[in-house]
Amino acid sequence: MLAVDSRLATTVLQDLIRIPSVNPDLVSGAEGETQIAGYIADKLRGWGLAVQVQETAERRPNVIATLKGSGGGRTLLFNGHMDTVGVEGMAEPYSGKVRDGRVYGRGAIDMKGSLAATMAATKGLIDGGPTLRGNVIFTYVTDEEYASVGTTAIADDIRQGRLPRPDGAVNTEATGLRVGVGHKGFVWLEVVTEGKAAHGSRPDLGVDAITHMGKVLVELGRLQERLTTGDRHPLLGVGSVHASLVDGGREMSSYPDHCTLKLERRTVPPETADGVADELKQIVFRLSTEDPTFRARSRVTLVRNPWQADPRSEIVRTTAAAIEAVTGEPAETMTTTGWLDSALLGEAGIPTVICGPCGEGLHAAVESIDVASLGTCAEVYAEIIQQFCS
Numbered sequence: 001m002l003a004v005d006s007r008l009a010t011t012v013l014q015d016l017i018r019i020p021s022v023n024p025d026l027v028s029g030a031e032g033e034t035q036i037a038g039y040i041a042d043k044l045r046g047w048g049l050a051v052q053v054q055e056t057a058e059r060r061p062n063v064i065a066t067l068k069g070s071g072g073g074r075t076l077l078f079n080g081h082m083d084t085v086g087v088e089g090m091a092e093p094y095s096g097k098v099r100d101g102r103v104y105g106r107g108a109i110d111m112k113g114s115l116a117a118t119m120a121a122t123k124g125l126i127d128g129g130p131t132l133r134g135n136v137i138f139t140y141v142t143d144e145e146y147a148s149v150g151t152t153a154i155a156d157d158i159r160q161g162r163l164p165r166p167d168g169a170v171n172t173e174a175t176g177l178r179v180g181v182g183h184k185g186f187v188w189l190e191v192v193t194e195g196k197a198a199h200g201s202r203p204d205l206g207v208d209a210i211t212h213m214g215k216v217l218v219e220l221g222r223l224q225e226r227l228t229t230g231d232r233h234p235l236l237g238v239g240s241v242h243a244s245l246v247d248g249g250r251e252m253s254s255y256p257d258h259c260t261l262k263l264e265r266r267t268v269p270p271e272t273a274d275g276v277a278d279e280l281k282q283i284v285f286r287l288s289t290e291d292p293t294f295r296a297r298s299r300v301t302l303v304r305n306p307w308q309a310d311p312r313s314e315i316v317r318t319t320a321a322a323i324e325a326v327t328g329e330p331a332e333t334m335t336t337t338g339w340l341d342s343a344l345l346g347e348a349g350i351p352t353v354i355c356g357p358c359g360e361g362l363h364a365a366v367e368s369i370d371v372a373s374l375g376t377c378a379e380v381y382a383e384i385i386q387q388f389c390s
């Protein structure tokens, strides 16, 4: 087994936590990824990797670093995001302190720990690893916590041949050192009911758009019941629907002429965005046939597809073998409910797996990573690279 310096993983993680990189699309005026990208790029360049910095939007740089092999081997992609969610309510968001075997701070587990693990694995391979034949491309990306602009740019580069097409990809989000093989998707939708404004004393003239939206909400409750008791996906369970935001009306003594509902539909395969859009259109259609004054329109505003790994793919099998080789325990598989950038890599036709360390407090007031798992994770990454690219 290749010796990977776990202390290096910890000190790099502490450095990364101490560089704020809150996503400015989530928290206006936040730093974004410029400074943390500079740190990662400098370090990897210093270790001899070919490093390219790619602007995905103004002051939102991706870092693309290549560890070059001798030729003739398979190309492996590692993908992880540099941005974090906000720090409101956190006592010590940027301390990076180690306490009781854990490193604390925003991004510790989501997901600066994983970035540090890829870097420590890289250093281990440079210092003492076997000669690799294939190239390893590390992509440290922007904006996963908002619109995934960073990984979208990487996937576009691969589709259009500006980056070599990898034979496998590891999305390094935390999985508790298990093999991540799937996650749910989501679709954002909007419904607008149209009423008729009139004086509150004139029910003969007014049409109440808000009570009409009430009918839509009742139907969404019924849809949720049908989803709960419907067909289950073997790994990901069932889809779901919830109302997110509602807005309507102008003042007390008037019939409201419109009401807008924004809702989210979480999806599992084989559910599609088109199918989900139809589901809502049918609800609107049925309500309008029952009541001639009911008028509404619906539309899709954002689509993020569910994703499932091919369990027979080389990258899934290699990741399981690497976890077993490093830990001495059989590798477990897992899925996540939340959507991840792995779907974008999968949709670009790259066999993908998710694998990262153990920790807790993603998006919460206290976030931490287990230091022992950070070192193990770095060893697992080094092992995956050796098995896949030798």
Ligand SMILES: [Zn+2]
Residues within 6 Å of the ligand: 081, 110, 111, 144, 173
């Ligand atoms: Zn994340």
